[in-house]
Amino acid sequence: MPDTGAPLKLSPSVHAPIAHDSAEKHVSGEARYIDDLPEPAGLLHLHVGQSARAHARIRRLDLSAVRAAPGVVCVLAAADVPGRNDISPIMGDDPMFPEGEVRFVGQPLFAVAAETLPKARAAAALAVVEYDDLPALLTIAAAREAGAVIEDSQTMRLGDAQAAIAAAPHSLAGQLAIGGQDHFYLEGQVALVIPGEDGDLHVWSSTQNPTETQHIIARTLGLRDNAVVVEVRRMGGGFGGKETQSIHYAAIAALAATKTGRPAKIRLDRDDDMAMTGKRHAFESRWQVGFDDDGKLRGAAFELASRCGHSADLSIAINDRAMFHADNAYCLQAAEIVSHRLRTNTVSDTAFRGFGGPQGMMGIERAMDAIALRLGKDPLDVRKANLYGVSGDRTPYGQTVTDAVAFELMDELERTCDYRGRRAVVAAWNAEHPWLKRGLALTPVKFGISFTANHLNQAGALVHVYTDGSIHLNHGGTEMGQGLNIKVAQVVADAFHVPLDSVKISATRTDKVPNTSATAASSGSDLNGMAAANAVRAIKDRLIAFASREFDTPAILIDFTPAGVRIGDQLMGFTELVRRAYFARVSLSATGYYRTPEIHYDRATHQGRPFYYFAYGAAASEVVIDTLTGENRVTRVDILHDAGRSLNPAVDAGQIEGGFIQGMGWLTTEELVFDDAGRLATHAPSTYKIPTAGDRPDAFNLAIWQRGENREATIHRSKAVGEPPLMLAISVFSALTDAVASVGGHRVMPDLDAPATPERILAAVEDVRRRAGDHV
Known part of the structure; x- marks a missing residue:
């Protein structure tokens, strides 16, 4: 085992080398991912038809044979998108399905929803697509020569570098090509969508970005954000590949569920996933x-x-x-x-x-x-x-x-x-x-x-304390195997000074903690841990104020310890204090919020x-x-x-x-x-x-x-x-x-x-x- 050094603080939880909360389930195969969830009645399976050209006009897209194929319930293309045909995170330049022009090999042209995945796959192969090829820029050199950019070149300067290099006793120059990298997560892109009442959607998505998934699904379907709930219990790896690009497939599944009124699932196999999703630059x-x-x-x-x-x-x-x-x-x-x-x-x-x-x-x-x-x-x-x-x-x-x-x-x-x-x-x-x-x-x-992007440096959390002393924790971060949930649970257990097994880790949901940032930029524990700590602080302050009134003890003499809550000279169990506070009508639930201080950038x-x-x-x-x-x-x-x-x-x-x-x-x-x-x-x-x-x-x-x-x-x-x-x-x-x-x-x-x-x-x-x- 690696040498991790001695614990830096004696604590029931924080700074302790505690196993990942799902470690045993990962090893035994009991950890449930989206494709492991029980399939609801009437579930439709989706397969995506892909572009075979890097750059071309679509002269003809005939999907009649696809629609007529056995087991097919619906076929979706650009004309079927009721809202904005755009799944891009920022720039508005990435359609769910292309309208007249394809721009890379593997770009989704249409999606087939069928009774089984083999039937959807077989039907998709019946599409008739005719192209008029256009010049394709495939390399850095070709794009540079053509002047094809996503934005103007940017320059950062400190002093006069060229003059300093020229005046130095020695100088050297060189160049280096650096290849990309596929994320190769163990769990590929997958989403399950169940329609509810009044057009509502419950979306299970393997995504690092539940809020952005919620927003973009609502945008493409012409819904309000509050009609879409996105839930993530765990991912089988993400590494950034599920920060934005998971959203495309969740949106396709949501469109199928909306059009048919039936649950819909999309699950990319490895070959399709690698061809259709982005890499390291x-x-x-x-x-x-x-x-x-x-x-x-x-x-x-x-x-x-x-x-x-x-x-x-x-x-x-x-x-x-x-x-x-x-x-x-x-x-x-x-x-x-x-x-x-x-x-x-x-x-x-x-x-x-x-x-x-x-x-x-x-x-x-x-x-x-x-x-x-x-x-x-x-x-x-x-x-x-x-x-x-x-x-x-x-x-x-x-x-x-x-x-x-x-x-x-x-x-x-x-x-x-x-x-x-x-x-x-x-x-x-x-x-x-x-x-x-x-x-x-x-x-x-x-x-x-x-x-x-400064606005992303914020997070929220939700903490409930129940009258038996157990604690429910929810926060806006997502668990992709990196141990975020166990770390935040450690923070909560440490703050209340209760055993770690008192804290229940729950799935990330957009209807519990709204407007969250992606779990990215290495900031998951920094942001969500602090938000959870702030939620705990709010509840503790209420409990301390109650105990101070109830036992006529100055707040400064009330302290949460591993042995219980010390109130002046007496020691009371955490559960007993919580129970008494409930009967005194003290709120035992709180949201916590945190934003990173002191950062700015022009x-x-x-x-x-x-x-x-x-x-x-x-x-x-x-x-x-x-x-x-x-x-x-x-x-x-x-x-x-x-x-x-x-x-x-x-x-x-x-x-x-x-x-x-x-x-x-x-x-x-x-x-x-x-x-x-x-x-x-x-x-x-x-x-x-x-x-x-x-x-x-x-x-x-x-x-x-x-x-x-x-x-x-x-x-x-x-x-x-x-x-x-x-x-x-x-x-x-x-x-x-x-x-x-x-x-x-x-x-x-x-x-x-x-x-x-x-x-x-x-x-x-x-x-x-x-x-x-x-x-x-």
């Missing part, structure tokens, strides 16, 4: 740096370009966050960060763990490796010399970094993992082995925590304080490559991560390890391949390779930083843990780069793109051999 990163003899940066410039897909989705915010994180943990004395957001005829890419941050960090980390190679220094020394807290504290977007701990983390990890000794061992190995080469890298992560100038605080971590990864085949393996990983005062070290350790492995997959094996017609060729586990248990490093040493504590007033001084660990895997990419560079005696910088597949590593090895030979 593919990026190209061009970088220039100027630096001195010690490797300290004088100036840095980055030009980022991303493939956004056919519609905006969340690409504007994702590309903004890539700009925010182009510095990673390093103080750029002067900086210019330019971002191009390109529109392509591919599926609209969307949120993915890190939300653009990982792609933004890749350029500066490549630059650090290049600087070290140019100067003949250890890359770790170059990195440490440029960290916030060492080199400065001002970010390119104007925020002052007041909580910099990256140097302390890296320094501690350097010692505990014996980085220096292992560097010497790796060098000796490489000198003796001509075909197998090892690499080692230690990299930091600094990740800003808050939604960059997007027109790209200046402000967009983040409440930063999460930090460091990872050392060791790899080995086969220079004859390009095959590679991560052999050892050491991680030290700052979770503040962790709410639940066991859950956080799982998030750190899982995030790292997912990031490792993004940078090594998970290659998305589109053919020349815009079809996704890697649309199943047979062709798209996520890491397996066998890819886990043999030595995986993980520790949560015991000195961690959030300087801001977050819930129990904890820090977010959802997204930051993914970027620890950049250490794997740097270690692979180090191993490839060793082929040429570290005389030339490898030209290695991500993901570093065996083919790319082999090509980079051959290129390094050639260029190193030219340098001899």
